[in-house]
Every structure is written in structure tokens, then in C-alpha cells.
Amino acid sequence: MQRTPFFYDITLRDGNQSLKKPWNLEEKLFIFDKIASLKVDAIEIGFPASSQLDFDSCKALADRAGEDILVSVLARAHKGDIDKALLAIKDAKRARLHTFITFSPFHMKNVLNKTPEDAAKTAIEAVSYAKSEIDKMNKNIDIEFSVEHFGDCGENIDFVIKTLKEITKAGATTINLPNTVERYRPSVFIELVKKVKEALDDNIIISVHNHNDLGMATATTVESFFTGATQLECCLNGLGERAGNTDFNQVAVALHNNKVDLKIDLEKIYETALTISQMSHIKIYE
Numbered sequence: 001m002q003r004t005p006f007f008y009d010i011t012l013r014d015g016n017q018s019l020k021k022p023w024n025l026e027e028k029l030f031i032f033d034k035i036a037s038l039k040v041d042a043i044e045i046g047f048p049a050s051s052q053l054d055f056d057s058c059k060a061l062a063d064r065a066g067e068d069i070l071v072s073v074l075a076r077a078h079k080g081d082i083d084k085a086l087l088a089i090k091d092a093k094r095a096r097l098h099t100f101i102t103f104s105p106f107h108m109k110n111v112l113n114k115t116p117e118d119a120a121k122t123a124i125e126a127v128s129y130a131k132s133e134i135d136k137m138n139k140n141i142d143i144e145f146s147v148e149h150f151g152d153c154g155e156n157i158d159f160v161i162k163t164l165k166e167i168t169k170a171g172a173t174t175i176n177l178p179n180t181v182e183r184y185r186p187s188v189f190i191e192l193v194k195k196v197k198e199a200l201d202d203n204i205i206i207s208v209h210n211h212n213d214l215g216m217a218t219a220t221t222v223e224s225f226f227t228g229a230t231q232l233e234c235c236l237n238g239l240g241e242r243a244g245n246t247d248f249n250q251v252a253v254a255l256h257n258n259k260v261d262l263k264i265d266l267e268k269i270y271e272t273a274l275t276i277s278q279m280s281h282i283k284i285y286e
Contacts, residue, residue: 004262005230005232005255006232007042007232008042008044008072008207008233009234009235009236010233010245011235011236011239011276012028012031012046013047013074014241015245016046017241018239019282023279027279029060030279031276031279032064032065034272034276036068037265037272039263040264041069041263043071044072044073045057045071046073047073048074048081048084048085049084055084055087059089062095063091063092065092065093067093069094071089071092071095071096072095072096072144073097073098074098075097075098076101077099077127078126079126082126082129086130086141092141093140095140095141095142096142096143097130099127099130099143099144099145100145101126101147102148103116103150103153103160103163105152105153105155106149106152120166123145123163124163124170127143127145127170128171131143134171142173143171143173144174144176144207145172145175145176146175147176147178148180149178150192151178151181151183151184151192153192157196160196164199164200165199165200168201168204172204175200175204175205176208177196177207177208178233179210179220182211182213182243186219187223193206193224205231207232208221208225208233210245211245211246212238212247213242215243217244217245217247218247218251222251222254222255225260234248237273237280237282238285239276239282249269252266
């Protein structure tokens, strides 16, 4: 396999927000260094607009990161979140703004109370605004866009693809396809990933972010890589809401066993898993 997976760790954001007692700044700094020692490519460090505490921790972690690792922060698709996110990462050596909105028919209608056209307009305008603000800053910051609940977009995939083309024109260079709630077998999700991959330009990075509601997140993530997804959003020990996120450890070892070249330091996985288990007070499931 010539392509190398891009490991995007979400332990400090998705994993942390699911804990009964989220980590404080000192704990986050310690865990950040542990994750970085695994030689991951990127770490999502938080959601700056969610609270002053999260903003402060995101800024501290962004300032701590060196040239070797990309730090990313989450922002909803509106200006206030984007401004806060960019302020938090402005001093990072390499950074990313990660914004999102749902294109699932059910969620657009019942959660956003938006028409598909309005949801698409919101997404495109958010990415355009972020790109314009980044250009003004003259900083090394790129943009990731997530289709929240992408796994439920089978019936409107043509609309999703059309909108994603506009979003990439607006400035997003990574398109993330989350299985926000796992409801179907891996092949159903993977077929949707394949359609997006084939429709977008080759220079656009395709990412997957799978939840584990039915226990198939690792399988779906590994097969998505072989289908064309390069960025794999994973969480140490599979921490996350409900049944958790894709387990970083399982995906790394599964790819290694299938002869995929990795930059990950596999020898540190066991020690790191034990540390995360102790600090999250969640046992590693057997």
C-alpha cells in the first residue's frame, strides 16, 4: 500500500467531552505530550467557543505544539465560533480550523429547522468566511469541513456531493465524513465514502470519523482507508459518547497487520492506553 494514513487523534476533544469529569489543563498538557509521542499527524485539541476554560486550554495546547504536529480546533458553522477558534490557534506553528454542519435530511429538518439550500448556504459561507480571515492573518492554518451525520445521507448523496464541491472551492482542503451514529453495516457507509472520493478533486483529503454504536467503527475505518480515505479520526481507547469513537489502537494495529506503512510508534500504544485508562477512570474493554 503506497498511501500512508494520516492519524488525526480526537482524544482531547471528542474523548474528553464524554468523561464524567473532563480533564483540567494540567492533565490535558500531559495527555497531549503522550499523544504526540505516538507520532500522530494531528491532534484535535478542543472546541474554543464552548467555554472560556476550553478556549484557554486550546490556546495553551496550540502554543505548545511544534512543527511536527498539526493542532485542530472545532467550530460550528458561524462567525462567532470561527473567530474564537482562530484566536485560540493563531500562534500555533501548524493549525486547522474544523467546522461542521449536518446534511442529513432528518437532522436538517428536525434539528436545524433548515431547508437543504439554507444548510448548504450556511456551510459555504462559513468556510468562505474562515478562509478570508485566515488569509488576513497570513498564518499556516487550513480548513476541514465535516458533514455531520454523513452516514445518514444515502438518500441525498447527490446534494451532499454538489455542496461539498462548492465547499472545497470556498477553501476547505479536508472533507470529513462522520458516521455520527452508527446504524448500518460498514459496506453501506463505505460506498458513500467512495462516491465522495470519486467526485472530488484528487487534492482534497478525505477523512472518516466513525462512532461505535454497533461495534463496527474499527472495521468501517480500516475499510474506508482502503476505499480512499486518508485521514482517520480516532480516539485512544475508543473513548467517546455512547459506545465511543473509533479506537486508535485497534485501527493502527489492524493497518499494520495488513502491511500498511505507518508512522505511528506502535511500541508506545500499550503504555499510552494504560495511562489514558487511569486518567479517564474507564477500563479498557476486553
